[in-house]
Amino acid sequence: MTLNPAVESNPSPVPAGSDVIVQVNDLAVRFDALQGKVPAVNGVSFDVKAGKTLGIVGESGCGKSVTAQSILRLLPSPPAKLIGGEILFRRRTGETVDLAKLHPKSVEMRSIRGNEIAMIFQEPMTSLTPAYTVGDHITEAIRLHQGVEKREARKRAIDILDRVGMPQPARTIDSYPHQLSGGMLQRAMIAIALSCRPILLIADEPTTALDVTTGAQILDLMESLQKELSMSIIHISHNLGIIAEVADEVAVMYLGKIVEQATVDELFNNPKHPYTQGLLRSLPQVGEKRRLEPIRGVVPEPNAIPPGCAFGPRCPKFMPGKCDAAIPPLIQVGQQHSTRCFLYEEQAGPMER
Amino acid sequence: MIDFIVHRFVHALFLLLLISVVVFVVIDLPPGDYLTSRAAELERQGSQNAELQLRGLRERYGLDRPLYVRYWLWVSNFVQGDFGESFEYQRPVKDLIGDSLLLTVVMSVLTLIMSWAIAIPIGVYSATHKYSLLDQLFTGISFFGLAIPGFLLALILMVISVYVFGVPIGGLFSAGMDKQPWGIPKVLDLLKHIWIPVLLVGLSGTAELIRIMRGNLLDILNQQYVQSAHARGLSAQVVTWKHGVRMAINPLISLIGLQLPSILSGSIIISIVLSLPTTGPLLYRALRVQDMYFAGSFLMLLSMMLLIGNFLADVALAWVDPRITYR
């Protein structure tokens, strides 16, 4: 992952010929609730390279799903409001568009959704319309984006069901969602998502609702399909184990901000941010007998985000007068490694802000 | 699917049985009804002829027999198409019913169709344009529709029509047409007149349907599958109609079963106000003079109509919702 220096002041199109597919710069999303206004995502920047997987990890409520849904402009508005930043996406044609500037209902946005960027959701059981068969869903997408006629679409649908490992695809295609198990449904969802050969797949906790073995099968399937179609994936999960397995690069989010970004090996071997360190220490490891250390305290309410570093009050290395005075900048701590923590201030100049 | 339909059919028969008990209790309960007073009167007369009639009555209705025998006599006669006799008119109920039941059915079905035809598009518009000016207007209108009893509106309409046309509206046929045999001209004449009562009867049901459709669709539009339909790049129209409305309508179909009774109730009371030749005024008259067997037969026939309507709604539901047979 390349970290983009000083992007916010100077929005630049994704450089032609580079292998960056999506570049998100300083994204900010707010929810207007009855009790007050909640900043769900606050200045998030990252990019996704062609054929690679970016893992976004964090506790629930940290803004990872909101980030993902903002890319597809799927957030219902109201209450959600995209209040700043850009989402630069390089289309198949090679041209770059800022998705943040498109109208969510525009023809252009719709021609990207499901076609160039596809998404699968956490709950496969509720992601298909109960009144329609699996085949109806797939052919609907194929016919919409590829303009083929009914019979051809059905042929392609059976083909793609076969490729996602659906048993008896010619029969399953006429199954209704309630007739299939969770794992099968997630395969069907993947089939729908991949039916138009997207450039980017956003997977929002795709295995969370499944049992572990089924989840592992789905992850394997996604990996092999990624190679086959050479697409990029944004994989969102609260599960560090899964992220370690599937991601090339990782972004750790805490309360609407990315607190650490690195390649997967770097992050797991050399975590810098106390939050990341805490997450890793609370993770059991096979073959190692030690006490798990939970992170102290709880995630604060979105209304009571502490001043300065949001993690401050829970941080074992909290520096009074410093951490609660200003928001720490993103600091480069390695070649492809940056973190938002004052502990590393002397090591490198701030990259941002 | 077949299983489901058979199940629902048996269910409907069972309900019919329960209804017949309730109706019989209603018939049998009043102490001063026509039958008892007629029997008492015959007894008082004491003549040969009266004695004979009295014996006939006793045999026919099991007057001196226990309750369950009376019930059995009534039900078995009913099933055989013998609906008993109106004491007020001294004629078999069957002859008195005539076209009135058919007209009631026609009016109810037309009302149902009209309320759906109006309510669904408005409900969809309101849900997809929540809090817009038109949504608020429709919401306001539907609140009034719920609040104004149809019979009052009928009354007010009659007053207005007297002011405007000089004659009160009312009737289902042009003068002289009601005695004609059925044919194309009579049907056309009926259609020309029936829309006013249909609108009046359907008012509150339509208003309610708008509210329900709006609420259902709003719920559905929050479902995950709607979001994933959006994520596939479908246009808002396709998502709303194909994935939203289609799912929001399913529960409404099962609602038909509940809508029919209130439509029927409405048609009866409005028929009384507008004196239409449906079952309403006949039933009303029968009840006022406590001609209970006549009234009871009406109640049974109306309930049967409803059960048939209910059953058809169930079949329709099984047909549109693939999940239903698995429940």
Add this chain to the structure above:
Amino acid sequence: MSAAMGNPNDSSEYPVPTNAPDGQDWVSLSQGQLIWRRFKRSRIALVGGVVLLAFYLSAIFADFLAPYEISTRFTNQIYAPPTPPRFLDSESIFHSQPFIYKMKQTINRATLEIAYAPDFSKRYPLRFFVKGDPYKLLGIISSDIHLFGTGEKDVPVFVLGSDRQGRDMLTRVLVGSQVSLTLGLIGVAIGLILGSLLGVVSGYFGGPVDDLVQRFAELLLVIPQIPLWMALAAILPVTWSSLQVYFGITIILSLLTWGSLARQIRGKTLAMREEGYVLAAHAAGASHWWIITRHLLPNNASHIIVVATLAIPYMILGETALSFLGLGIRAPMTSWGVLLEEAQNVQTLIFHPWLVIPAILVILTVLGFNFVGDGLRDAVDPYSR
């Protein structure tokens, strides 16, 4: 790595920050406060509530607010039109105290039509707290003070006109509201007790209990209601007193509405039965009764209140319909429906349009309940916006 290890406070003592965005303070609200806040947002629900409150208050003090007693007749004032209090006299001179003119009756000898014309010769000022017909407020407090009146026996004030027996419509409407407004409340209360108990029990136990209750509830739903109401109302004995009839009608109406309440509550209970806290209560050894009364009923409460609020207008309309057909409330009691029975005849209505006033009150009441119920429904739903 920096060695500056700030020793943070105990996690329970966070610095209490309030940097809520846009300067809007975040507030923590209890469930009740949240409901009230959301309810308040719906202006129309508030208006409905205020109207209902006014109606119920005037029903309570009806005898005092009404200028006469309901059976007081002014035989020479049959079908007198409404005479609103005047401030300007026939010479356009302003008077600070409202007054009326006596209405003189003239009968057209050819058509026998009755007409009224004000007699401008004398002003009759309206006085407040005048002595009049004796009454017992709420059946307890004896009094003969009325809010207003002319204080003269032969000069009646008919703000809303008079009926075919020369009785004051305002008085009859006010006293009639006692029946119309309470009948819905009592009926729904009975229906509610039956419906919520049977609904919860049926949803909670399931199996044969559920089947039995549901079949009965269903039965009440598929029978056409108005005809059955009519039939049941028709068989109330003629010998019953009007109070007995009142309760009879109330019970008939509520017997036939508990079904829908029971069904809705059952649905909710069925869903709740599987919820973690019910299973947890089971695991903790709680009895059925405990779980039903301590968990299911309270959790259903907001839903029950909404359903009940929306059922009241339905009952009011039912009573109005029955009385309108002459099958409901009987004299000497009166209700809005009974008053409307007199308006049944189109000819009467054309010549005496003020007889339709009770209908407007019925509509306002039903609207009020619907608005409040709808506002409540949105307010108790934690997911509504």
